[in-house]
Amino acid sequence: MSITVVGSLAYDAVKTPFGQRERMLGGAATHFALAASFFDTVRPVGPVGGDFADADLEVLRTRGTVTDDVEVIADGKTFFWAGEYGWDLNSRETLDTQLNVFETFVPKLSPAAQACDVLFLANIQPELQAQILDAVDGPAFTALDSMNLWIDIARDALVGVIERVDCLILNDAELRQLTGKPNLVAAAREILGWGPTAVVAKQGEYGAALITAASFFALPAFPLETVVDPTGAGDTFAGGFVGSVAQHLAGGVTDEVLCRAMAYGTALASFNVEEFGTERVTRLTADEIHERVSALHGFGRFTLQTPVLTGDRS
Amino acid sequence: MSITVVGSLAYDAVKTPFGQRERMLGGAATHFALAASFFDTVRPVGPVGGDFADADLEVLRTRGTVTDDVEVIADGKTFFWAGEYGWDLNSRETLDTQLNVFETFVPKLSPAAQACDVLFLANIQPELQAQILDAVDGPAFTALDSMNLWIDIARDALVGVIERVDCLILNDAELRQLTGKPNLVAAAREILGWGPTAVVAKQGEYGAALITAASFFALPAFPLETVVDPTGAGDTFAGGFVGSVAQHLAGGVTDEVLCRAMAYGTALASFNVEEFGTERVTRLTADEIHERVSALHGFGRFTLQTPVLTGDRS
Numbered sequence: 085m086s087i088t089v090v091g092s093l094a095y096d097a098v099k100t101p102f103g104q105r106e107r108m109l110g111g112a113a114t115h116f117a118l119a120a121s122f123f124d125t126v127r128p129v130g131p132v133g134g135d136f137a138d139a140d141l142e143v144l145r146t147r148g149t150v151t152d153d154v155e156v157i158a159d160g161k162t163f164f165w166a167g168e169y170g171w172d173l174n175s176r177e178t179l180d181t182q183l184n185v186f187e188t189f190v191p192k193l194s195p196a197a198q199a200c201d202v203l204f205l206a207n208i209q210p211e212l213q214a215q216i217l218d219a220v221d222g223p224a225f226t227a228l229d230s231m232n233l234w235i236d237i238a239r240d241a242l243v244g245v246i247e248r249v250d251c252l253i254l255n256d257a258e259l260r261q262l263t264g265k266p267n268l269v270a271a272a273r274e275i276l277g278w279g280p281t282a283v284v285a286k287q288g289e290y291g292a293a294l295i296t297a298a299s300f301f302a303l304p305a306f307p308l309e310t311v312v313d314p315t316g317a318g319d320t321f322a323g324g325f326v327g328s329v330a331q332h333l334a335g336g337v338t339d340e341v342l343c344r345a346m347a348y349g350t351a352l353a354s355f356n357v358e359e360f361g362t363e364r365v366t367r368l369t370a371d372e373i374h375e376r377v378s379a380l381h382g383f384g385r386f387t388l389q390t391p392v393l394t395g396d397r398s
Numbered sequence: 399m400s401i402t403v404v405g406s407l408a409y410d411a412v413k414t415p416f417g418q419r420e421r422m423l424g425g426a427a428t429h430f431a432l433a434a435s436f437f438d439t440v441r442p443v444g445p446v447g448g449d450f451a452d453a454d455l456e457v458l459r460t461r462g463t464v465t466d467d468v469e470v471i472a473d474g475k476t477f478f479w480a481g482e483y484g485w486d487l488n489s490r491e492t493l494d495t496q497l498n499v500f501e502t503f504v505p506k507l508s509p510a511a512q513a514c515d516v517l518f519l520a521n522i523q524p525e526l527q528a529q530i531l532d533a534v535d536g537p538a539f540t541a542l543d544s545m546n547l548w549i550d551i552a553r554d555a556l557v558g559v560i561e562r563v564d565c566l567i568l569n570d571a572e573l574r575q576l577t578g579k580p581n582l583v584a585a586a587r588e589i590l591g592w593g594p595t596a597v598v599a600k601q602g603e604y605g606a607a608l609i610t611a612a613s614f615f616a617l618p619a620f621p622l623e624t625v626v627d628p629t630g631a632g633d634t635f636a637g638g639f640v641g642s643v644a645q646h647l648a649g650g651v652t653d654e655v656l657c658r659a660m661a662y663g664t665a666l667a668s669f670n671v672e673e674f675g676t677e678r679v680t681r682l683t684a685d686e687i688h689e690r691v692s693a694l695h696g697f698g699r700f701t702l703q704t705p706v707l708t709g710d711r712s
Contacts, residue, residue, distance in 0.1 A: 101580070122707040147708045172580040266415070266486040268603070269621045289582070290604035293618060302697055304607060304616035307583045331705045343700040370707035377702070383616055384698020386657040388691070391645045393436040393684035394461045 087330050088197045088223075089116045090129040090216050091206025091319075092186065093136070093144070093154060096361060097166035100173060102312045108361035109140045111163060112206035112229070115316035118365045119323025119352040120204075121147035122373065124330045127197045129153040129216075131185040133161040146366055153197045160185035173314050174289060193219050202330040204322060205249070207231045210241035217248050224333045227251040227326050229318070235262050247279040250337065253322050256285040256293075269295065282342055284325065284349075286318050294346050299339045303346050304383060306354030306376055313360045317353045320365060324352030324373075351376035401644050402511045402537075403430045404443040404530050405520025405633070406500065407450070407458070407468060410675060411480035414487060416626045422675040423454045425477060426520035426543070429630035432679045433637025433666040434518075435461035436687065438644045441511045443467040443530075445499040447475040460680055467511045474499035487628050488603060507533050516644040518636060519563070521545045524555035531562050538647045541565040541640050543632070549576050561593040564651065567636050570599040570607075583609065596656055598639065598663075600632050608660050613653040617660050618697060620668030620690055627674045631667045634679060638666030638687075665690035 094111030098104060113128040120126045126149045136156065144151050166180035191212055199221050205213040205228040213228060220226075226249040234242045235258060242262070246252050252275055256268055263271040272283040272295035285293045289311075291304040328345035329337055351373050358364045408425030412418060427442040434440045440463045450470065458465055480494035505526055512534050519527040519542040527542060534540075540563040548556045549572060556576070560566050566589055570582055577585040586597040586609035599607045603625075605618040642659035643651055665687050672678045 123705065172574060260486060267623055267625060270623045273623065287604060290601060291616070291618075293621075295621075300621045300697060301700070302605070302618035302621075304605075304618075307607075307609075307614045307616075309581055309584045309587065311581060328705070332703075340701055344703065347700050373707060381700065381702055383614060386615070386661050386695065387654055388695055389646075389658065391437065391642070393687060 085201045085330060085333065086125040086127060086196070086199070087120050087202045087204065087326065088127045088129060088153075088193070088200035088220065089113045089120070089204040089206060090191055090212070091116065091208055092163050093128065093130045093132050094163040094165055096315055097164070097180070098313055098315050098360065099168040100313050101169065101171055103360065105360045109143055110165065110316060110361055112319040114144060114362060115319035115356065115365070116204055116206060116323040116326075117144060117149045118146055118362055119320045119356075120327035120330070121149045122324075122370060123327030124202070125150060127153050127194075127200065129191055129193055129197055131155045131157050131160070131189050133185050134158040136162045143362060143366055150196070153194050155192070157185045167315070169314065173311055176314075191216050191219070201225070201333060202326060203227070204326050205229065205245070206319060206322070210234050210238050210245050213245045214241065214248075217245060225250050225326070225329055225337055227253055227322065229253050229322060230258070232258055232261060243278065246275065249280055251282040251284065252280050253284040253286065253325070255318070256287050259283070259285055268293070269300070281337070284346070286321060288314070291350060292321065292346060294342055296339055296342065299343070301339075301343045301346060303350045303380055306350055306380060308354060308358065311357045314357050315361060317356050320356035321349040321353035323349075325349030347377045347380045348373070350380055399515045399644060399647070400439040400441060400510070400513070401434050401516045401518065401640065402441045402443060402467075402507070402514035402534065403427045403434065403518040403520060404505055404526070405430065405518075405522055406477050407442065407444045407446050408477040408479055410629055411478070411494070412627055412629050412674065413482040414627050415483065415485055417674065419674050423457055424479065424630060424675050426630075426633040428458060428676060429633035429670065429679070430518055430520055430637040430640070431458060431463045432460055432676055433634045433670075434641035434644070435463045436638075436666075436684060437641030438516070439464060441467050441508075441514065443505055443507055443511055445469045445471050445474070445503050447499050448472040450476045457676060457680055464510070467508050469506065471499045481629070483628065487625055490628075505530050505533070515539070515647060516640060517541070518640050519543065519559070520633060520636070524548050524552050524559050527559045528555065528562075531559065539564050539640070539643055539651055541567055541636065543567045543636060544572070546572055546575060557592065560589065563594055565596040565598065566594050567598040567600065567639070569632070570601050573597070573599055582607070583614070595651075598660070600635060602628070605664060606635065606660060608656055610653055610656065613657070615653075615657045615660060617664045617694055620664055620694060622668060622672065625671045628671050629675060631670050634670035635663040635667035637663075639663030661691045661694045662687070664694055
């Protein structure tokens with residue numbers, strides 16, 4: 085079994101109230117791979133420049149991730165993003181985006197990447213996502229992320245690829261924007277009508293919600309007293325979520341499988357934000373993940389004990 | 399057993415994307431009482447003007463609520479609030495606030511209101527909240543709400559009353575503002591150090607979280623495809639939460655009691671937002687509440703099935 089992820093491999097400059105990094109390993113495919121590598125063999129697909137350090141390629145290879153599909157463009161520069169977060173980390177400003185090698189990126193998948201069991205299309209142009217869907221050999225589960233930019237400038241193409249995947253993973257504000265529906269449940273139901281069988285709404289510090297035809301499921305973000313850098317949290321969530329699904333394909337992607345995957349995504353994301361960039365998840369252990377998933381198991385639990393309400397007596 | 403609530407009884411003018419009301423029954427004590435009345439006898443304490451309609455007093459008496467402590471100031475006018483909500487109902491603008499009879503309000507509690515088992519101090523001046531704490535005969539459980547205004551202009555007095563109650567119920571942004579801590583868990587822990595044994599963070603459409611010394615608990619808002627008017631949702635939540643606690647005082651206010659109360663608060667609030675003002679909760683039935691609490695029981699549940707993560711093999 086294997087997972088192919090197509091998306092950015094990047095260098096990030098990040099400033100938060102708790103510190104800053106001038107140039108750290110980042111990118112959606114990177115964060116996704118570091119999380120999903122706990123569950124299965126991951127193959128990231130994406131370009132880097134000649135400036136991409138060997139040490140960072142080694143980080144990408146953590147837990148067996150195969151980097152054969154990372155295309156090194158020797159005379160190009162790696163995608164670069166710079167941003168700064170506000171006081172409570174709920175707002176962030178993009179200070180700089182340099183597409184660099186991504187400007188002319190044409191995805192080429194190796195046979196092994198094409199033969200994946202699970203495909204994650206991280207946030208890139210919808211047209212590229214469509215090309216990749218054309219290129220893979222019918223994976224058992226496909227999930228897709230996107231962003232407000234593509235809703236603004238390439239909505240039709242985006243809707244076209246959403247129609248072709250099993251699961252859409254998007255920020256809740258983007259789900260509203262995409263559908264024009266202010267209500268999250270209504271927005272998710274609309275998208276379920278387009279084709280996907282599951283919609284995951286990422287809600288930042290409030291956690292995430294899953295909506296399928298038959299289920300609503302939600303988990304809070306894992307409660308942390310110290311959050312240092314949210315960069316990559318969404319992609320780390322996706323890596324834990326999609327990775328967990330990949331481990332349970334044999335019985336079909338049931339709601340039970342998806343709900344459990346939400347817990348793994350939530351746990352993985354909670355580690356990501358504890359330190360800058362990839363620092364925490366790179367050295368994360370399986371025991372640490374199990375511990376947080378077990379804790380999450382109790383966070384929404386209460387004992388039902390039907391009281392006699394006044395209305396019952398009438 | 400009985401619950402005393404001190405807070406506003408009001409008329410509201412509300413405009414949402416789904417309609418508007420020029421003058422509808424509202425106020426924190428009103429919404430609280432309508433919800434809490436399912437659980438116990440409620441005594442709202444607060445002033446109204448000579449313009450307060452008998453029909454609205456009747457609404458307040460729904461499910462046995464005792465209005466002996468509603469002080470009618472014949473030559474005064476009832477508190478009035480006007481507001482308008484944005485597209486996704488997450489933002490609202492206050493267009494008008496007329497304190498009217500609340501400007502000179504001095505709470506006077508009847509012996510029955512003083513002898514309450516549970517006290518809820520809705521959002522009013524902290525000095526008045528302190529006077530009421532002085533006046534009651536040691537209720538078994540006390541909870542308090544407040545708002546950003548009092549954090550801005552009367553923080554010391556507010557902290558003084560928070561130190562004296564069992565439970566603080568506040569919007570999450572206000573918890574951050576009150577403590578100066580951007581992190582919700584850290585903010586709640588700080589407040590637990592002041593005296594309360596429980597902190598409830600209201601998170602609007604994202605639900606609510608409960609933090610005690612030993613527990614973290616969270617529930618999403620009940621998923622609705624149609625939300626019409628969020629006015630009073632927080633006080634309706636408080637009514638369900640505090641009401642449920644009131645029903646289980648005999649065994650002590652354990653974390654189990656508080657977690658279950660979160661579910662009742664969440665369920666009650668979800669009905670409140672389905673229609674304008676008090677319209678939905680006034681005609682709500684106990685069966686409808688039970689049904690939503692049962693559904694909430696499943697929203698954060700997943701089956702633990704420890705997979706073999708890559709890190710486990712090393």
